[in-house]
Amino acid sequence: MPYTAVKPSRARTSDELRATIPGWGADLDPAVRPSYPRERLEVPATDTMPEQQQHEGYRERSIEHARLTPVFGTVAPLHGLSGWIRRLAYDRYSEGRALHWLLLVLGDRVDSAASGLRSFASLRPDNPITETGVLAELKRGGLRSRVGRGRIDLKHTWIDPILVAGPFVLGAVVLWRVTRPLRRRR
């Protein structure tokens, strides 16, 4: 009981566990655990610095960094309105400011909406059926996986289609409203 100094007795002894569970206690000694101690105490005395990755133009970085790191990713450089928002987040606010992250989230939504719109002017417009993978509902037993299995996530699963289809519906409504004067003129 927690109200005395005695530790509760265990259901199985160490010998019983060793006999039944593969490898039980193989890492009992912390010294054989690869991340013990988590931080290595013997540090090599070297001031080696990696060569700087070459780049042209602006590369955003956290203002908490003293410099552009020697190596960085180059996928999806900043562009357009989303790029302007993200650049503001990086140039103005540290990682310690909520606004830094909230602006980046805003940039993500603008990026997603703008690229969706752009896709309709391309040979491969966004396809909500294939891109959401919703056909897996048919191929992977959507009903069977959910019904009668006591899944508590069903309480909020209904929100997902709204989150996914919402921007498409909203876009269609906006397009309809914006083009209404043109249609009336005809």
Added chain:
Amino acid sequence: MKAMVYRGPYKIRVEEKDRPAIEHPGDAIVRVTRAAICGSDLHLYHGMMPDTRVGTTFGHEFIGIVDEVGPAVEKLAVGDRVMVPFNIFCGTCFFCARGLYSNCHNVNPNATAVGGIYGYSHTTGGYDGGQAEYVRVPFADVGPSLIPDDISDDDALMMTDALATGYFGAQLGDIVEGDTVVVFGAGPVGLYAARSSWLMGAGRVIVVDYLDYRLQKAREFAFAETYNFGEVDDIVVVMKRATDHLGADVVIDAVGAEADGNLVQHITAAKFKLQGGSPVALNWAIDSVRKGGTVSVMGAYGPLFSAVKFGDAMNKGLTLRMNQAPAKRQWPRLFEHIRNGHLDPSAIITHRIPLAEIAEGYHMFSSKLDDCIKTVVVPDAA
């Protein structure tokens, strides 16, 4: 080359992209032979991770064959079969020198709070990931390792993140002989953390989830006692009763940002992105561990604030330990455990899909269809 490409929340597709190029003398280009979808990929997929840009390729769990090396690469050669840790790290900075590879300071200009990770948004450096036919691997002499001949591709793939993270999570618990360990989450990391807890001498291992098929896996694979929190009124009380009202010695959060079990927390975090993550599992961990106990956090959370019950953690005198796992540091010991039959990592793989079907693979994993636990993606060029 063909690559998975993010189009916005809940939307991905396979596109033709340029094959990656050597951008730094220490780079290699790896032809991906196997990749996996990680639970934390779902945070990106659901639009929870700030600065996830349209056009990015996800995937931080992958293995492959070296296809090209930069002029400074000495330890790898074209044709080598390699496993690549999910962390990108330089090996020489202040943090790498201390073994904190996941906290490398030289690979992520976008944030100082996190190191570099393949295919995990610009918040972790803006690198493309391995759910593609080819991937750029920076610091190729530092991160990747040759896959030993006696280690299977699937086992090596699991070691690039999920297994290393679960094993690391158990280590951060500082388990001593006879400890009671509770693991929240029976996904891949939770299953590996539970199984690893026995290696460190746990006396009891309890796994909590709401999906019965995963709890069944926890019983079979991790030899754990299991509880379905969807079937009880208050899982914290159940955990207290299960531990003589003391609380567990160690609790591992293997859930992270999309934790279920509290509608308000889940919706505000996972659906409307008003928190860095839903801290339901973390709060349960704080409440379920005994006073003076240790909470090990392996679940991934976003950088925004979350409504964590910090007062209880303080009043109980808890030790909170956490980090992205320095995957490569775990490998030598994990190789031994696999060779000795202590661990069989690939036993949790439930699905294999071609890269072309990755959108459906994400939906299946995200929606927990077809009893999915771990999905392996095989590119056409593999």
